[in-house]
Amino acid sequence: MLKVGSRASTLATAQAEQVVRLITDAGVACELVLFETKGDKILDRALDAIGDKGLFTTELENALIAGTIDLAVHSLKDLPTTLMEDLTIGAYLLPEDPRDVLIAAPHLTWETLPSGAVIGTSSLRRKAFLSAMRPDLEIVPVRGNLQTRVEKWKSQGWDGLILAAAGVHRLHWQDMIASYMDPWTFVPSPGQGVLAAEIRRDNEPIQQLLASLNDEQAALRARAVRACLAQLGGGCQIPFGAYAELVDSHVLRMRAKVGDLQGEHILVADVQGNVADPERIGREAGQRLIEQGALKLL
Numbered sequence: 170m171l172k173v174g175s176r177a178s179t180l181a182t183a184q185a186e187q188v189v190r191l192i193t194d195a196g197v198a199c200e201l202v203l204f205e206t207k208g209d210k211i212l213d214r215a216l217d218a219i220g221d222k223g224l225f226t227t228e229l230e231n232a233l234i235a236g237t238i239d240l241a242v243h244s245l246k247d248l249p250t251t252l253m254e255d256l257t258i259g260a261y262l263l264p265e266d267p268r269d270v271l272i273a274a275p276h277l278t279w280e281t282l283p284s285g286a287v288i289g290t291s292s293l294r295r296k297a298f299l300s301a302m303r304p305d306l307e308i309v310p311v312r313g314n315l316q317t318r319v320e321k322w323k324s325q326g327w328d329g330l331i332l333a334a335a336g337v338h339r340l341h342w343q344d345m346i347a348s349y350m351d352p353w354t355f356v357p358s359p360g361q362g363v364l365a366a367e368i369r370r371d372n373e374p375i376q377q378l379l380a381s382l383n384d385e386q387a388a389l390r391a392r393a394v395r396a397c398l399a400q401l402g403g404g405c406q407i408p409f410g411a412y413a414e415l416v417d418s419h420v421l422r423m424r425a426k427v428g429d430l431q432g433e434h435i436l437v438a439d440v441q442g443n444v445a446d447p448e449r450i451g452r453e454a455g456q457r458l459i460e461q462g463a464l465k466l467l
């Protein structure tokens with residue numbers, strides 16, 4: 170019996186159950202093992218204020234190394250670019266919509282949000298890009314799992330929330346979506362919407378199984394944007410977004426965007442290149458941001 174580890178939040182569990190189904194359908198029996206991570210426990214501070222990388226992933230990586238689980242399912246965007254030694258990404262799975270969405274009352278959209286509207290988000294990236302596009306909005310912090318954030322939005326009388334479309338779709342909350350943000354402007358977190366299956370490097374049987382389930386296109390796009398993040402030093406504590414699409418079967422196009430928290434200085438790098446080497450495209454985008462002074466902004 171293959172042991173599949175996941176965080177215990179409703180979204181994480183729904184994601185892991187989808188992966189379990191994928192593996193079961195491939196003929197391998199598995200069971201789910203649920204974990205609470207530091208990021209699930211600390212709810213009174215923004216993620217960047219807690220500081221360390223791997224807030225949602227360390228407990229799962231420890232369990233992989235200890236052999237308690239054989240595979241860990243993560244939201245790729247929560248997984249640091251540097252994994253613990255002896256661990257690797259075995260597959261990129263089940264890509265969902267990579268965009269961010271505005272959650273708001275039915276009569277509102279991004280275009281009709283009034284001046285002074287109150288929007289909940291604790292993400293530095295969302296804060297920076299919101300401020301750059303709409304300096305007239307008021308941004309308030311909101312932490313916790315998706316249920317908690319939606320309850321806060323309703324109980325506090327805020328006008329809206331920014332969330333990942335992927336999570337909203339996976340929980341079947343489509344009717345709360347007021348607008349989809351354009352990914353080339355409101356650039357998503359690198360790897361948003363994609364699931365990562367993390368395994369031990371020496372686990373060859375599962376490596377082979379996962380290779381057959383890997384989503385090739387999601388993998389190429391994810392490798393480019395994560396190489397860019399790595400070039401800038403990794404982690405999720407910076408106002409940074411990166412997005413990639415295949416132009417055709419040979420060419421990958423990506424955009425990386427960095428801002429300051431006030432959204433006053435925004436740097437953009439666009440790079441296009443051969444899909445055979447997605448990391449090169451990502452590093453090039455990262456390098457261009459650094460040449461524009463990105464490291465001074467961060």
Ligand SMILES: NCc1[nH]cc(CCC(=O)O)c1CC(=O)O
Nearest residue numbers: 244247332333335336361362363
């Ligand atoms: N940071 C928390 C987190 N990690 C993954 C998702 C959603 C699923 C995904 O982006 O793949 C979310 C919620 C959100 O950002 O709204």
